[in-house]
Amino acid sequence: MDVQVRKGDTLWYYSHVFNVPLRLIIDSNPSVSPEGLSVGQTVKIPGYSVSAYSIKPGDTLWAVANNRRISIDTLFLLNPDINPNNLQIGQTLHVPLRVTYRIISGNQNYDFQTLSSHLNQLYELYPFIRKEMIGSSVMGKPLEELQIGRGSKFIHWDGSFHANEWITTAIIMHFLNDFLLALTNQETIRGLSIYSFYDQVTLSVVPMVDPDGVDLVLNGPPAGPFGEEALRINRGSEDFSGWKANIRGVDLNNQYPAKWDVEAARKPNEPSFRDFPGYEPLTEPEAVAMAELAGNRQFEKLLAFHTQGEVIYWGYEDLEPPRAQTIVSEFSRVSGYEPIRYVDSYAGYKDWFIMVWRRPGFTVELGSGLNPLPLSQFDEIYQESLGIFLASLYM
Incomplete structure (x- = not known):
């Protein structure tokens, strides 16, 4: 106003x-x-x-x-x-x-157009949000980072690294609306005064890392060569519900130089609907943008939201700092999710972040079942993840 x-x-x-x-x-x-x-x-x-x-x-x-x-x-x-x-x-x-009510709802099929519309509504109502275009997708869609707060500690959240895990973006945006409401109305969420974090923390959020892939899963192949190539990779099937990769068949969360060669040796060796790590690390513009963002912001901690499994991965090669265990224990307490330190999977954003900066990084696997998770799980997932969002601010 x-x-x-x-x-x-x-x-x-x-x-x-x-x-x-x-x-x-x-x-x-x-x-x-x-x-x-x-x-x-x-x-x-x-x-x-x-x-x-x-x-x-x-x-x-x-x-x-x-x-x-x-x-x-x-x-x-x-x-x-x-x-x-x-x-x-x-x-x-x-x-x-x-305004004392949510102006957006995440509980819907959440494609890039929905995200863009909701972001514009939030920017209009809450002009203290800072926004930056950190890069573009393969098809030229803007990758936007939101920043909220003025604190010296940068805490990062991201969603939709994988196309058919688009519900993570919906959950993040739903919480952001609640977070902003609590800020302007000086209210609490689960007893925590949200405004008290404003001068302590700067929240960095990239809600949708793979917009091309999300649109492919939800809306089908686009007209033109990108859609034609996606159909070829998908063996002619127009059912893209199992598609995890970006629009040209590269798994963005297998793109990072943290034992990338190990993943490359055992994963598909050409573009695929999932798991292909690329012909070398950091070939995809979405993955490069996220790597550069981490370097520019020097996050104090990082949370990458994925689905599914109701688990939280928090270690990499014994390089994670001791306090990561304290943090993940709190995440587990407030969500009921199981902490898992090590897993035989590498080259992810969280892995690379821990390896390079020796700071706490977490892959949070929301919900249970088969991807893409149905919206019937939305409310349950939101209540489980709410405590994790909040704990990332105070831990």
């Missing part, structure tokens, strides 16, 4: 009158100097939208404000030309509406 600065207004006053943390207002307006607002300048107020109200017989501004439990001055801010002594029946009044 936008307001126009009046003489004497300050960001502190907006924080007070709208009951939104000052830091969130400052971060929503990076080009605005908090010390020197100019009359007529636009200021964004996070967590609010604007509704239209039609004046009825007997209405007064004071009555409208009282009925909505808002300050009357917020009405003057949004209606600078209003004459409170000369309201006209049918006149439109702009009224601030505090």
